[in-house]
Amino acid sequence: MAGYVSEAVIRRLPGYYRHLRELEAEGVRQISSQGLGERMKLTASQIRQDINCFGGFGRQGYGYSVQELREHIGMILGVDRVHRMVILGGGNIGRAVALSDSFPANGFQTLAIFDADPGKIGTTIGSILVRDIETLTDFLREQPVDIAVLAVPPPQAQEVADDLCRNGITAIWNFVPADLKLPPNTTVVNVHLEEGLEILSFKMKQKET
Amino acid sequence: MAGYVSEAVIRRLPGYYRHLRELEAEGVRQISSQGLGERMKLTASQIRQDINCFGGFGRQGYGYSVQELREHIGMILGVDRVHRMVILGGGNIGRAVALSDSFPANGFQTLAIFDADPGKIGTTIGSILVRDIETLTDFLREQPVDIAVLAVPPPQAQEVADDLCRNGITAIWNFVPADLKLPPNTTVVNVHLEEGLEILSFKMKQKET
């Protein structure tokens, strides 16, 4: 248990969490690695291995308590905490993130949106004020922020990222199609949407033959 | 060369394509596996292996022609073709996809948006008409569509997906946080945004220690 967790396992964790929440909502109390595997299209063996990275949550002859396992994985992911976010860029993506209510519903709260466009500054998106990006440093000095959502035009991305890191941001959810150069203590998750379309295109082509 | 291409390689292809386009834009004509590896943070060995899944595009003692390799990988991805898309759901995500100009700029054209909300039907997003989802079947009968972008509320997702598949859609770009049950000839790429935030949260927590 515990110790090193491989990237492969980390990428599967949110899937476990989602399926366990669904099962809980369906009123399922208990599930075996076999049953969960069928549902998630993973082998029972892999599920037991994955879960045992974090400790023995199961009982022999019984399986796993859905609620208990869901709670544990939630804690492991850290979604039992509130995360305070700022959004950089009030364009299509920034708006979509700001307007979603699934993120705040899961504890990911957006405090502010920053943009350079005078036409946007001072407006609100949902109930969130769009601020002048020039005031970013001041804002970060006063407010504790956990995550920055980067959704600015590509040419500005690196500069804004540098600014964020200089002001204590260590986690970036990056929607810009670029590989940011970041200090080693910074955590980044890239969402490169166009790559998804390209992979879809590739797989469609592959199926032709 | 050719033959089976592993998922691991497929996932890296869009990265190659993007970096090669950047290099081309920077005016770089030639690059070695070594040089490309440094840029993409991959080993030179891996780059040569990956590229050789598709054929010998390099020259010993020289490296790869940036333009030639970019063109080849573009063809391999299928982004030299136009892809016709429809968007299901005119909410935050559907809007963001419809309003982006990077997708049409890369040949991914949105023909129509479908929604069930009478308040949205008949309006336009960007220059794209929002249609009644009841008219989806008729539309698909008349228009060739390559890709469906699924961005409806989770409870409707499976039903809409079934409808799409019944009407000849074989590629789905799925933004709904659910594992869709789809016929085996259907290709799906999932974009589970909330999973990215959860992974970010996990990694932040991990760094604490």
Next chain:
DNA sequence: TAGATTGTTAATCGATTAACAATC
């Protein structure tokens, strides 16, 4: 107790890295 199912070790499989002959 008997049956089921975990936790964990061992075996297999696949992906990455290293090495090097071929060749530009």
Next chain:
DNA sequence: TAGATTGTTAATCGATTAACAATC
């Protein structure tokens, strides 16, 4: 030619699967 760098085979590493004793 000499130097550089590919294409490709072999070695290593890591992740997945299988097996099974432990135990609820």
